[in-house]
Amino acid sequence: MAKKATGSSASAILTLRHIAEQLSEAHELPKWQANEMLTQVVEMIAKSLKKGDKIRLSGLGILQVRKRAARTGRNPQTGEPIKIKASKKIAFRPAKELKEAV
Structure with missing residues (x-):
């Protein structure tokens, strides 16, 4: 239990x-x-x-790799601008059935 x-x-x-x-x-x-x-x-x-x-799992959603461009960010402590490198991330987009079920 x-x-x-x-x-x-x-x-x-x-x-x-x-x-x-x-x-x-x-x-x-x-x-x-x-x-x-x-x-x-x-x-x-x-x-x-x-x-x-791209990976499509019926009833669950889609997994895919997305590219993130290089950008300028800020150090939260000092406020100093910093360069953030380009990167890749895994994105998940839920299927309509999953959204409705949850």
């Missing part, structure tokens, strides 16, 4: 291990096999993102 934190808004965290356990029960697979499959899926997604591919 899970403990609930009193007075805080702590929510449950679903990990890959939990997902693998649920998959193994639902499909009557050994836990190690479900875990291995999930690990491979995550590796495939990471490789695709490194190549710059």
Whole structure:
């Protein structure tokens, strides 16, 4: 039985291990096999993102790499302008079904 934190808004965290356990029960697979499959899926997604591919997961959303341009920022302590290098970030855009469900 899970403990609930009193007075805080702590929510449950679903990990890959939990997902693998649920998959193994639902499909009557050994836990190690479900875990291995999930690990491979995550590796495939990471490789695709490194190549710059867009990943569309039906019902969940789209993962893609976006480029951020170089810009000027400010040091919050001194107010001194600093240069921030161009970078890449991973962006997630939820699917319409997910937005409506949440």
